[in-house]
Amino acid sequence: MEWVNLKVPAERLSFAEAVRQGLGQQQGLFFPDQIPQLTLDAAFWQQDMLARAEQVMGAWLAPELGQETVSALVRDAFRFAAPLQAVTERSHCLELFHGPTLAFKDFGARFLAQCLSRFAEDTPLTILTATSGDTGAAVADAFYGLDNIQVVVLYPDGGISPLQEKMFCTLGDNIHTLAVKGSFDDCQALVKGAFSDAPLKQRYGLTSANSINIARLLAQICYYFEALAQLPAAQREQAVFSVPSGNFGNLTAGLLAKAMGAPIKRFVAATNANDTVPRYLADGVWSPMPVHATLSNAMDVTSPNNWPRVEALCQRQGWPLSTLAAERVSEAETEQRLRQLHQQGYLSEPHAAVASEALERQLQPGEVGVFLGTAHPAKFQGAVEQVLEIELPLPPALAAVVDKQVLSETLGADAAAFEAYLHRTV
Numbered sequence: 001m002e003w004v005n006l007k008v009p010a011e012r013l014s015f016a017e018a019v020r021q022g023l024g025q026q027q028g029l030f031f032p033d034q035i036p037q038l039t040l041d042a043a044f045w046q047q048d049m050l051a052r053a054e055q056v057m058g059a060w061l062a063p064e065l066g067q068e069t070v071s072a073l074v075r076d077a078f079r080f081a082a083p084l085q086a087v088t089e090r091s092h093c094l095e096l097f098h099g100p101t102l103a104f105k106d107f108g109a110r111f112l113a114q115c116l117s118r119f120a121e122d123t124p125l126t127i128l129t130a131t132s133g134d135t136g137a138a139v140a141d142a143f144y145g146l147d148n149i150q151v152v153v154l155y156p157d158g159g160i161s162p163l164q165e166k167m168f169c170t171l172g173d174n175i176h177t178l179a180v181k182g183s184f185d186d187c188q189a190l191v192k193g194a195f196s197d198a199p200l201k202q203r204y205g206l207t208s209a210n211s212i213n214i215a216r217l218l219a220q221i222c223y224y225f226e227a228l229a230q231l232p233a234a235q236r237e238q239a240v241f242s243v244p245s246g247n248f249g250n251l252t253a254g255l256l257a258k259a260m261g262a263p264i265k266r267f268v269a270a271t272n273a274n275d276t277v278p279r280y281l282a283d284g285v286w287s288p289m290p291v292h293a294t295l296s297n298a299m300d301v302t303s304p305n306n307w308p309r310v311e312a313l314c315q316r317q318g319w320p321l322s323t324l325a326a327e328r329v330s331e332a333e334t335e336q337r338l339r340q341l342h343q344q345g346y347l348s349e350p351h352a353a354v355a356s357e358a359l360e361r362q363l364q365p366g367e368v369g370v371f372l373g374t375a376h377p378a379k380f381q382g383a384v385e386q387v388l389e390i391e392l393p394l395p396p397a398l399a400a401v402v403d404k405q406v407l408s409e410t411l412g413a414d415a416a417a418f419e420a421y422l423h424r425t426v
Contacts, residue, residue, distance in 0.1 A: 003031065008026055020116070057074055090130070092231075097373060101168075102397055106138045113146065115215045124150070127143060129154070131187070136167070136177070137151040144175055154177075157180055157181050176412050177409070184300060184301050235353065237370050266325065273330065336357075
């Protein structure tokens with residue numbers, strides 16, 4: 001299998017090369033030239049999570065890396081569960097926040113760290129990543145203390161929750177954090193610009209840990225199969241997944257799972273006020289607006305990087321884009337859904353609330369719904385406490401960082417200033 005640059009199809013790399021490179025020429029995303037198929041018999045569904053993930057990832061990577069290496073990567077990365085929690089008779093939350101930084105991005109970041117640590121050998125690398133919240137903590141935790149790897153995380157100044165910031169901006173050592181005066185899209189533009197600067201990229205061995213890196217995307221495929229495995233066999237083919245969507249990596253992973261054979265009926269892309277994709281699916285016009293700050297801040301993205309992969313996959317599979325449902329959920333609707341979930345006995349947070357609301361609108365008779373819980377409610381303590389009028393205790397991972405000093409440097413959204421920062425820091 002080769003990994004093809006969607007913008008420059010002549011650029012075709014191995015998996016290891018694509019992971020190290022991150023982005024292709026002209027900021028193109030890498031995409032597989034074929035989709036492996038799985039045999040989804042009773043034995044597949046009856047395996048434990050790790051064995052199932054080894055099989056899923058092996059379908060992609062064993063021909064290049066060998067199954068023994070793939071299994072080692074999986075077992076070193078996925079050391080936590082992804083339970084499916086029933087909320088009502090018809091809807092469930094796939095809880096993806098049981099990893100070390102309490103967010104779904106622990107899956108992809110830890111798998112990527114294992115891959116890069118193995119593939120880099122003795123070559124120094126610099127990981128550049130932009131975050132709208134949870135990516136920063138997951139990447140920082142996954143790469144913290146690794147030899148020959150420096151990490152630079154950019155995030156919008158004032159655009160993430162204080163506890164999100166504490167999770168990755170207090171580590172120091174090989175983790176460097178920048179509060180950018182701008183939006184997540186501005187942070188993403190700085191990262192893309194650095195990758196487009198060939199001398200800069202070569203000098204620092206730049207690579208990415210965003211969902212633009214194919215290793216992160218592949219890891220996220222696994223938990224869609226994990227959700228299905230926890231449903232009764234009779235319900236799997238009626239499963240509808242509602243995915244809280246910002247940069248659209250999570251939805252891309254779900255679509256790849258379906259392309260591999262996962263019996264997922266359909267998907268709902270759930271967005272907040274930053275609704276570029278719902279508007280595009282409605283009128284066919286791609287028109288990103290200025291970013292709106294919302295309670296579900298990790299989804300405050302108007303130019304989602306992974307959308308070209310969604311379109312490429314749908315075109316390859318013969319899936320009309322019209323089969324992908326999309327919903328825009330307002331702030332008032334997000335708050336109301338949080339309250340409703342709490343009344344139903346389920347404590348959630350804004351991103352999952354957006355997905356739950358979108359699912360409720362879309363679910364048809366006979367279908368079973370799964371909405372993704374992408375972060376622990378305590379990561380959004382202030383918002384959850386204010387909306388639900390409760391006092392939310394902190395889990396140990398968050399309590400441990402509350403009193404730590406933020407070590408970030410503040411920077412304008414300026415390419416020259418960012419390059420100067422890299423020169424003096426990395």
